[in-house]
Every structure is written in C-alpha cells, then in structure tokens.
Amino acid sequence: MTVRFQVFRSSVKSWENLFLEAAEFATRIGEQRIINLSHSCDNNNSVVTVWYWDK
Numbered sequence: 001m002t003v004r005f006q007v008f009r010s011s012v013k014s015w016e017n018l019f020l021e022a023a024e025f026a027t028r029i030g031e032q033r034i035i036n037l038s039h040s041c042d043n044n045n046s047v048v049t050v051w052y053w054d055k
Contacts, residue, residue, distance in 0.1 A: 003035065004054040009047045022048040 008021045019039075026034055035051040 001053045001055060004052055006050045006052075007047060008049070009045065011044045011046070013046070015046060018046055018048045022050050026050050026052075 006022075006025055008018050008025075010018055022037060026037065029050075029052055033052045033054070035053060037048065037050050039046070039048045041047070
C-alpha cells in the first residue's frame, strides 16, 4: 500500500466550502483508507489535505 494525499487549496473559498470538498472526497474513498486530515492557513491561502492509503 502507498500513502497518497489530496490537497484542497484556495485563497477565495470559505473554510466551509474547502472542508466540504475534503469531506466529500474522504467519503468517496472510504473511512478504512483515511489516515488523517490536516489544515492550515497563511496569508489567506487556506489548505486542507486528506492523507489516505492507496493500493
């Protein structure tokens, strides 16, 4: 298995929309594959990352 990640980034979308996109992606790949979700913000550049296992 390989660790992968999907990044959701924006300087104009709301946190709610970024989290919604990340949650929809995490739901599609399934809870058993999720490792972690992380977020950060720097100078209005918001980032949510979904870390997951891939075959």
